[in-house]
Amino acid sequence: MALFSPALPSTFSASCSKAQFPQKGRLAFFPKRSLSLFVARSADNGTGTTGSVAVEVNPEKKEEAAAPVAVEEKPEENKEAAVLESNGATVKTEVPPPKFLDPRWARGTWDLEQFRKDGTVDWDAVIDAEARRRKWLEDHPGDSSVDGGVVFDTAIIPWWAWVKRFHLPEAELLNGRAAMVGFFMAYFVDSLTGVGLVDQMNNFFCKTLLFVAVLGVLVIRKNEDVENLKKLVDESTFYDKQWQATWQDENAGGPRPE
Amino acid sequence: MAAAALSSAATATPARRHAALPSFAGLRRAPNAESLQLPSSTGRRGRGRAALTVRASNNPKLPAGRRLRVAVIGGGPAGGCAAETLAKGGVETVLIERKMDNCKPCGGAIPLCMVGEFDLPQDIIDRRVRKMKMISPSNVSVDIGRTLKPDEYIGMLRREVLDSYLRERAEKSGATLVNGLFLRMDKPAGPGERYRVHYNKYDGRAVGEPVTLEVDAVIGADGANSRVAKSIGAGNYEFAIAFQERMRIPAEKMEYYEERAEMYVGLDVSPDFYAWVFPKSDHVAVGTGTVTHKGDIKLLQEATRNRAGDKIDGAVTFRVEAHPIPEHPRPRRAVDQVALVGDAAGYVTKCSGEGIYFAAKSGRMCAEEIVRGSENGTRTITEADLRRYLAKFDKLYWPTYKVLDVLQKVFYRSNPAKEAFVEMCADEYVQKMTFDSYLYKRVVPGTPLEDLKLAVKTIGCLVRANALRNEMNKIGIYS
Numbered sequence A: 001m002a003l004f005s006p007a008l009p010s011t012f013s014a015s016c017s018k019a020q021f022p023q024k025g026r027l028a029f030f031p032k033r034s035l036s037l038f039v040a041r042s043a044d045n046g047t048g049t050t051g052s053v054a055v056e057v058n059p060e061k062k063e064e065a066a067a068p069v070a071v072e073e074k075p076e077e078n079k080e081a082a083v084l085e086s087n088g089a090t091v092k093t094e095v096p097p098p099k100f101l102d103p104r105w106a107r108g109t110w111d112l113e114q115f116r117k118d119g120t121v122d123w124d125a126v127i128d129a130e131a132r133r134r135k136w137l138e139d140h141p142g143d144s145s146v147d148g149g150v151v152f153d154t155a156i157i158p159w160w161a162w163v164k165r166f167h168l169p170e171a172e173l174l175n176g177r178a179a180m181v182g183f184f185m186a187y188f189v190d191s192l193t194g195v196g197l198v199d200q201m202n203n204f205f206c207k208t209l210l211f212v213a214v215l216g217v218l219v220i221r222k223n224e225d226v227e228n229l230k231k232l233v234d235e236s237t238f239y240d241k242q243w244q245a246t247w248q249d250e251n252a253g254g255p256r257p258e
Numbered sequence B: 001m002a003a004a005a006l007s008s009a010a011t012a013t014p015a016r017r018h019a020a021l022p023s024f025a026g027l028r029r030a031p032n033a034e035s036l037q038l039p040s041s042t043g044r045r046g047r048g049r050a051a052l053t054v055r056a057s058n059n060p061k062l063p064a065g066r067r068l069r070v071a072v073i074g075g076g077p078a079g080g081c082a083a084e085t086l087a088k089g090g091v092e093t094v095l096i097e098r099k100m101d102n103c104k105p106c107g108g109a110i111p112l113c114m115v116g117e118f119d120l121p122q123d124i125i126d127r128r129v130r131k132m133k134m135i136s137p138s139n140v141s142v143d144i145g146r147t148l149k150p151d152e153y154i155g156m157l158r159r160e161v162l163d164s165y166l167r168e169r170a171e172k173s174g175a176t177l178v179n180g181l182f183l184r185m186d187k188p189a190g191p192g193e194r195y196r197v198h199y200n201k202y203d204g205r206a207v208g209e210p211v212t213l214e215v216d217a218v219i220g221a222d223g224a225n226s227r228v229a230k231s232i233g234a235g236n237y238e239f240a241i242a243f244q245e246r247m248r249i250p251a252e253k254m255e256y257y258e259e260r261a262e263m264y265v266g267l268d269v270s271p272d273f274y275a276w277v278f279p280k281s282d283h284v285a286v287g288t289g290t291v292t293h294k295g296d297i298k299l300l301q302e303a304t305r306n307r308a309g310d311k312i313d314g315a316v317t318f319r320v321e322a323h324p325i326p327e328h329p330r331p332r333r334a335v336d337q338v339a340l341v342g343d344a345a346g347y348v349t350k351c352s353g354e355g356i357y358f359a360a361k362s363g364r365m366c367a368e369e370i371v372r373g374s375e376n377g378t379r380t381i382t383e384a385d386l387r388r389y390l391a392k393f394d395k396l397y398w399p400t401y402k403v404l405d406v407l408q409k410v411f412y413r414s415n416p417a418k419e420a421f422v423e424m425c426a427d428e429y430v431q432k433m434t435f436d437s438y439l440y441k442r443v444v445p446g447t448p449l450e451d452l453k454l455a456v457k458t459i460g461c462l463v464r465a466n467a468l469r470n471e472m473n474k475i476g477i478y479s
């Protein structure tokens, strides 16, 4: 499960499968400015632990060579544990990060006036624009404080605009919705009859359970996805197993939950 | 055909869901369920006290004039609280901490109920956070402190301050504090023998002096890299690595963080967790964590600073720290007369990465069972006494851990899910529920109508975020 990829930027892109790190370019651009800390990589052997590192950085001393390192709590298993160098770098780079620019985007939201076509807002165009903005931000994640933050809320786009855009043309998605309705009914019926999913305890659990169900629905697009769903169920019970391990030891004495 | 398969999936799933996730149903009925799979001492609870006395009196009495002696290894919140409770309960307690001024890498956020339950003085809390800002991958930011009452807050403290305060309190209650590095221990050689704990005693000196201490029981509170756990073969856990920089920012920038903490979500700052900017006494702690991309932690940290951007402009880093965070408990948490508590046992929640409160609580609960089992230090104890602590802890907190695990799995798995998460957090009802459960550590009942509204909203948020994601993918392909 753990993906141990080296911390070196050069080999980084090859090793990173899921997360994207678009700031790589900027990193490479200012290699000297970034603190470099090669955190211990445990091979999940032995105790399965990683060394803990804490280093005081003294900004007064601008040494070029690696500063003497105070390493605490370095378990013997991690001989390679912490190699750390730093020269008290000031955090911010001088070159301003690229900024998302669109004439219709102002003060953290889309100016709907500019999306008007024949008197009504062209929601399709808003969806397009927002998708484009998110895509852009994924490639250039940046300063969250620009323009005092984003306030645009996708909920202002009416539901029928989404349906028109995404649901109707694709039969598969229709099925997805059917499934969703199914879950909903389950939720409803449960809450009315007082058995099963919701029953008497109307607490956070119902919701989290429901979130899982919803996620399942979002995942079910094709038949093969039923397999995925099974994986999902396994995944969601994995944690239970990890906790129950204590209670599976047959020889153990003492109070046991029945 | 596809439709048929799907509707069958839709109808089949609820059934399977019940089968596959029995713990939910079971737990929600926990107060009276007999068919509980999970650690719970229900049923026993009612008879609990009577049964307890019987059991306790079954433990052999210690020779007259000798008290039960327990070594607590590690002086973090878990160790400090365990030692205090033991000492107060009449048990001879030795607390071994390798570094008295240890500054544990930690965000230092504690829930409100901890202040009351552990009687923490107001002045060890550096800051009272009343505004929590959540920031989504597309930089949508939501303030989530709006439902807080005037006297409610998230406490931010420095661990060196908290830890030494708790240790001093343990000492005042009668525990002996030792500055020493625990090395290993030997099991009792035979009946009537005791554990032999080997440690290097420092007491201000640079070179340690090897010392052996004989004790009746050991509490392992020595954190994520626990040597006690290793020496009893407690097994391993999966862990995340958390990275944190402490930085001083210009006074005018610090103003913004006066009562505010920030949480960033997004693949750039962490594929499977969140990144944070937490205010401290006179500086901020900026950090992030991950299980799946440990090797890339440096880049994730760079991205975190990048996202905080202007707000931490001109910051000077004076401390860089990294530390593992357990993901789940170790397979064995009590063996013979040795029990694990806190991070050594693996009690950090998913989703929020919270561990201070649970460390302190588990330390105290473990000590309480030892005090009870030994009848205030006059009898020996058995593994059964220690397992009673485990049963109680699991019963009390399992629901919290499970909910947070589910939340993490659903909402941290992709960028659209994270967008949806932040959008949901704008909802007052969600805020109230989350804060209530965080601040007071209890699962609060909601109202069915609000629950239903929330369900609809959740679906809406997830569907919209995923629809946009599809659109974004298309852009990726065509341009």
Ligand SMILES: Cc1cc2nc3c(=O)[nH]c(=O)nc-3n(C[C@H](O)[C@H](O)[C@H](O)COP(=O)(O)OP(=O)(O)OC[C@H]3O[C@@H](n4cnc5c(N)ncnc54)[C@H](O)[C@@H]3O)c2cc1C
Residues within 6 Å of the ligand: B073, B074, B075, B076, B077, B078, B079, B096, B097, B098, B099, B102, B104, B105, B106, B107, B108, B109, B110, B180, B181, B182, B183, B221, B222, B223, B224, B226, B227, B242, B243, B244, B287, B322, B323, B324, B325, B341, B342, B343, B344, B347, B348, B353, B354, B355, B356, B357, B359
């Ligand atoms: C970066 C980061 C941020 C975090 N942020 C938060 C947060 O904001 N809120 C929150 O609730 N939790 C947070 N946590 C989790 C929290 O820090 C831990 O769950 C908590 O510290 C556990 O306490 P503990 O007493 O079990 O262990 P620790 O705090 O790790 O204490 C262990 C103690 O044992 C000592 N010790 C270790 N080995 C030996 C030995 N061989 N001999 C003698 N002594 C020894 C150590 O010096 C230490 O004092 C964070 C963790 C990390 C890494």
